[in-house]
Amino acid sequence: MSDSDGPGDLTRGMRLLWRAVGGSRRGPKPGLDVDTVVRAAIAIADSDGLAGLSMRKVADHLGVGTMSLYTYVPAKAELVSLMLDAVDAEGALPHTVPGSWRARTEAWATEDWAVYHRHPWTLQASSRHPLGPHTLRRFDSALRCLAVTGLPEDELVATVDVIDNYTRGMARRSLEAVELERRTGVSERQWWAGHEPLLETYVTAAEFPEVRRVWAAGAFHGDLDSFAYGLARILDGVERRLGEAG
Amino acid sequence: MSDSDGPGDLTRGMRLLWRAVGGSRRGPKPGLDVDTVVRAAIAIADSDGLAGLSMRKVADHLGVGTMSLYTYVPAKAELVSLMLDAVDAEGALPHTVPGSWRARTEAWATEDWAVYHRHPWTLQASSRHPLGPHTLRRFDSALRCLAVTGLPEDELVATVDVIDNYTRGMARRSLEAVELERRTGVSERQWWAGHEPLLETYVTAAEFPEVRRVWAAGAFHGDLDSFAYGLARILDGVERRLGEAG
DNA sequence: GACAACATCGTACGATGTACCGAGTTTGGG
DNA sequence: CCCAAACTCGGTACATCGTACGATGTTGTC
Structure with a gap:
């Protein structure tokens, strides 16, 4: 547990969480999206725990280079924020x-x-x-x-x-x-x-x-x-x- | 928080916690003791958080080499166990x-x-x-x-x-x-x-x-x-x- | 005085998160 | 139609971490 899994810039993380990110026009089509990355990360955390969750593992799991993840997620802290929110989407209210x-x-x-x-x-x-x-x-x-x-x-x-x-x-x-x-x-x-x-x-x-x-x-x-x-x-x-x- | 701050061999950690460690006879006198290491670690964690606690920092704080700590404490996980117990020694019951x-x-x-x-x-x-x-x-x-x-x-x-x-x-x-x-x-x-x-x-x-x-x-x-x-x-x-x- | 048991700690290894940058890809504006 | 801008991709590199290993020095016992 640590300490460094706290988010850095809160506003940046907030915008991502609330999906207020500007869709880009130019450039190659992204091969992945945020939800796919988050799902893969959750699968790994479910079986290996939070300490077993590394950016390299997530990337391997998705068959992409490690640094490609940073196209979708600014840092690990924000990824964890997204994971936590995704879990709360499960089940009935x-x-x-x-x-x-x-x-x-x-x-x-x-x-x-x-x-x-x-x-x-x-x-x-x-x-x-x-x-x-x-x-x-x-x-x-x-x-x-x-x-x-x-x-x-x-x-x-x-x-x-x-x-x-x-x-x-x-x-x-x-x-x-x-x-x-x-x-x-x-x-x-x-x-x-x-x-x-x-x-x-x-x-x-x-x-x-x-x-x-x-x-x-x-x-x-x-x-x-x-x-x-x-x-x-x-x-x-x-x-x-x-x-x-x- | 992580996951890896959990103790490894529980029995080993237990014996240290309950101070059931055999006092050695031969060899040089230890320059430190477990409590000194634990106190230094607590001081660092108080100001820098658990993520800011590293073995190197504790060693620097005590003026010894990093690896010397392992004479007194088998690993970081056990050190944290000792820190947690030490905190509970404070104050009245x-x-x-x-x-x-x-x-x-x-x-x-x-x-x-x-x-x-x-x-x-x-x-x-x-x-x-x-x-x-x-x-x-x-x-x-x-x-x-x-x-x-x-x-x-x-x-x-x-x-x-x-x-x-x-x-x-x-x-x-x-x-x-x-x-x-x-x-x-x-x-x-x-x-x-x-x-x-x-x-x-x-x-x-x-x-x-x-x-x-x-x-x-x-x-x-x-x-x-x-x-x-x-x-x-x-x-x-x-x-x-x-x-x-x- | 020799030897065993110990303390000390420099070096090194494998992880980790991620900054940086080059290379390739798509597309809107002229 | 073309090209520069905007983007994706990901290799390399670095700082930082815990700690295994082993060399070196110190002490107590016989």
């Missing part, structure tokens, strides 16, 4: 789900959770990328999920932030195990089995009493769906707020 | 704060928020690093903040996860603006002013009705402390759960 605001919000969070598992690299990308049209459309849809609650506008935005951050964070945790297995071939169960003696030694009840207590109670191996549990708590909190306001 | 569980939890979240602002690079590091003793001690302390609620152990862990993820996510958002200004010299207010015409053009009421509505209501420029607001909603949700259980 949550506000169209029938039922209560709570049902819609749960559908939205669950769908996002699935997207993060389909494209784990989205969680590795820094969040300093400019908003593209598809990302903003999803944000609009999320706001609409909660609009019927009648919450004031600033609280609405803050509530969407809570749910969004929670979903990202839990997906990140869940993906750690998956990524660990992909890279080392060690499953989570095997990892715990292999490290249990080490943990028993260092994680003493004297120094970490509460950790030992919940560990002994099986809190780390239980079958509580902690994503759904946490989401339910958050939505309970929102509901209570609705009651307060009237 | 939240469970010692007097008052209700709610007051303690708020203190804990606020303290973490401050840590993220003191060391923004901790949010850029991937979360695939092994847990060190200080990080685990903070986790233990967080569990203790909520233990008096009487929640079942698995729900306790899930609740800590909710709050932790929320805090990280909001800190990340807050730091975007800070980092943007640091790198480009453009303040958030200036950025909005500069992009307002562009936004007015592309973010149409037809395509993004709800975004336009909350924008017009000033939801993005208001002075709602959205971090505190979201935290209050989450803790409300926890309280309601306590009522349900008995």
Whole structure:
């Protein structure tokens, strides 16, 4: 993760994201287009992660020279911005789900959770990328999920932030195990089995009493769906707020 | 962020983190030690970010050859693991704060928020690093903040996860603006002013009705402390759960 | 005093993003 | 119809990165 995957000139990236780029007239017909490059890059990131994404790999995948990519994309940072926005073009928008605001919000969070598992690299990308049209459309849809609650506008935005951050964070945790297995071939169960003696030694009840207590109670191996549990708590909190306001 | 900042051999990194490294007898006295290297690395990351952290810079800062660092640290990934754990050694543990569980939890979240602002690079590091003793001690302390609620152990862990993820996510958002200004010299207010015409053009009421509505209501420029607001909603949700259980 | 174990670090290698420039291709304006 | 402008393509080159390797020097133990 790094730092340098942030966009350079924001306005330049913005115009590309919003497809406000002047179509050229003269010169040879381009053999590729931005979307093709972005699709190829996403395919590579899906299988190799963000660190495995290099301009050379994308170019090879497309059968062109590395530097030809720079005809379509000003730099890697902008490419990643485009990738992030392209991912948000997938799938249905949550506000169209029938039922209560709570049902819609749960559908939205669950769908996002699935997207993060389909494209784990989205969680590795820094969040300093400019908003593209598809990302903003999803944000609009999320706001609409909660609009019927009648919450004031600033609280609405803050509530969407809570749910969004929670979903990202839990997906990140869940993906750690998956990524660990992909890279080392060690499953989570095997990892715990292999490290249990080490943990028993260092994680003493004297120094970490509460950790030992919940560990002994099986809190780390239980079958509580902690994503759904946490989401339910958050939505309970929102509901209570609705009651307060009237 | 990348991908390659994940640790290689987990057991090797673990032993270093937990300081289970055999002290050597023979040979010249080491001129440095692990903690000195880690402190220097943290100082650089604080000012230059994770991407600005290179082994060469750390070595220069310490007045030694680049490769000498590898005497103390097996690779950069393990160095970052050590840095993350070292940061968690700072400050008081939240469970010692007097008052209700709610007051303690708020203190804990606020303290973490401050840590993220003191060391923004901790949010850029991937979360695939092994847990060190200080990080685990903070986790233990967080569990203790909520233990008096009487929640079942698995729900306790899930609740800590909710709050932790929320805090990280909001800190990340807050730091975007800070980092943007640091790198480009453009303040958030200036950025909005500069992009307002562009936004007015592309973010149409037809395509993004709800975004336009909350924008017009000033939801993005208001002075709602959205971090505190979201935290209050989450803790409300926890309280309601306590009522349900008995 | 010899030898094993260690610290130090110069050199070198393979990646990476991308600046630069030359060469080839298309097309609008005269 | 022609040619210069505007463009695509991509090879080469450079700076920067993590780090493997091995030579050289230093220290503690027998």
